[in-house]
Amino acid sequence: MSTDLSTVSAVDRRRVAFATVVGTAVEWYDYFIYASAAGLVFGTLFFEPAGPGFGTILSFLTVGVSFLFRPLGAFLAGHFGDKVGRRPVLVATLILMGASTALIGLLPTYEAIGIGAPLLLVLLRILQGVSAGGEWGGAVLMAVEHAPRNRRGLFGAMPQIGVPIGLLMASAMMASMDALFPGDAFLDWGWRIPFLFSVVLILVGSWLRRSVEESPVFAEIAERKEQAKAPIVDLFARFTPLVLLSALVFVGNSAVGYMTTGGYIQRYATDPDGALGLDRGSVLWAVTVSSISWLLATLAAGWICDVIGRRNTYIVGWCVQGVFVLTLFPLVNTGSVVLLGVGLVLLTLGLGLTYGAQSVWYTELFPASVRFSGVSISYALGSILGGAFAPTIAQWIQQSTGSSMNVAYYLLGMTALGLVGTLLLRDRKGIDLSPASEAKQQVGIYAWEK
Structure with a gap:
């Protein structure tokens, strides 16, 4: 017996796709609002005694520290997602993320309460990390496990495009607040409004997620009473x-992507003590435009990987990303906001090709009984090794060497690591995802297998 997708109507599939896009966009809006604020205001408001240079590094460290807690979120979500279902985990992570984000918007600054301010900021950022660690796996499995076999890539791209939509919303909101509350007004309280707005988004997102049916693959697992008793233990025992x-x-994707989503480029381009000192609002709008191109490239990758395969799409993507990593800083360093925007748009072409196919490839790589745990933990570990401290590392490289091209070489090295991982795994396009095919799902995973 294989999972019967014939009972899933086109309307149901569209509802699931829409719910995963909206829910993921809301989650990542919350996450990216923090990263944007870390690059623009947190160094001044929460780490002022450290001075402008070290205060910025500390601010970026708070972006990275949340990644250390993503595996905790992935472990918890993977355990419960493989035992009780995908949908309840998705609702819980959305509420946790929204509540943490709204509370950040209410925090007093260092000037008001001293050391308690950065400590509370870090605590809430940790809760964001726990939520983000559990969010992604559930969203992609809901999308891919509902999809027809020949369109899994396209459906899997739906939660992926929620990430650039989240960046678009976060950058546009910050740019709007900068325009409405210029100068000290933005520092005083204009930056807080995007955080508080998350309450509205969370109500919409949680309602949508509650409205969709459970994944048909998990429904079959539950019907057969084949939920793993200890999914995490099983995962590492067999699939480390x-x-x-x-x-x-x-x-390779997360390190490069977090140049903008982690706030580094925004800080680099607008730093009043730096060589560029570009207008904050203009840079934020350039990032907003690049998030649109990232969205389109990610969606295109979902369609492309249904045609040429997941692995081939990635290989093309790494080549494109490697080229445009090297053109990014020469364009940014011209001091032209337009050319900065061009550099970011070009960069998103490779980012989209190495992100749009990720949902479906991860889903097809892991067996049904440990799938939620597998995709969640792999994603969380990759984000730690790649994106977690990429802005901090980039800031350190820039300050230590005085050369932005050294930052580019670091990003090129991370891109090469992504390519190595890709070449060591097999494409499993169209494999049966149902628990009935668990035995077949455990073979033919690695490139060195016969």
Whole structure:
């Protein structure tokens, strides 16, 4: 018996796709609002005694520290997602993320309460990390496990495009607040409004997620009473190399992507003590435009990988990303906001090709009984090794060497690691995802297998 998708109507599939897009966009809006604020205001408001240079590094460290807690979120979500279902986990992560984000918007600054301010900021950022660690796996499985076999890539791209939509919303909101509350007004309280707005988004997102049916693959697992008693233990006992290689694939994308989503480029381009000192609002709008091109490239990758395969799409993507990593800083360093925007748009072409196919490839790599745990933990580990401290590392490289091209070489190295992970895994396009095919799902995973 294989999972019967014939009972899933086109309307149901569209509802699931829409719910995963909206829910993921809301989650990542919350996450990216923090990263944007970390690059623009948190160094001043929460780490002022450290001075402008070290205060910025500390601010970026708070972006990275949340990644250390993503595996905790992935472990918890994977355990419950493989035992009680995908949908309840998705609702819980959305509410946790929204509540943490709204509370950040209410925090007093260092000037008001001293050391308690950065400590509370870090605590809420940790809760964001726990939520983000559990969010992604559930969203992609709901999308891919509802999809027809020949369109899994396209359906899997739906939660993926929620990430650039989240960046678009976050950048546009910050740019709007900068325009409405210029100068000290933005620092005083204009930056807080995007955080508080998350309450509205969370109500919409949680309602949508509650409205969709449970994944048909998990429904069959539950019907057959084949839920793993200890999914995490089973995962690492049998598939540790797969988890590590899947994480390596994501390293190359997340390190490069967090140049904008982690706030580094925004800080680099607008730093009043730096060589550029560009207008904050203009840079935020350039990032907003690049998020649109990232969205389109990610969606295109979902369609492309249904035609040429997941692995081939990735290989093309790494080549494109490697080229445009090297053109990014020469364009940014011209001091032209337009050319900065061009550099970011070009970069998103490779980012989209190495992100749009990730949902479906991860889903097809892991067996049904440990799938939620596998995709969640691989994603969380990849984000730690790649994106977690990429803005901090980039800031350190820039300050230590005085050369932005050294930052580019670091990003090129991370891209090469992603390519290595890709070459060591097999394409499993169209494999049966149902628990009835669990035995077949455990073979033919690695490139070295016969």
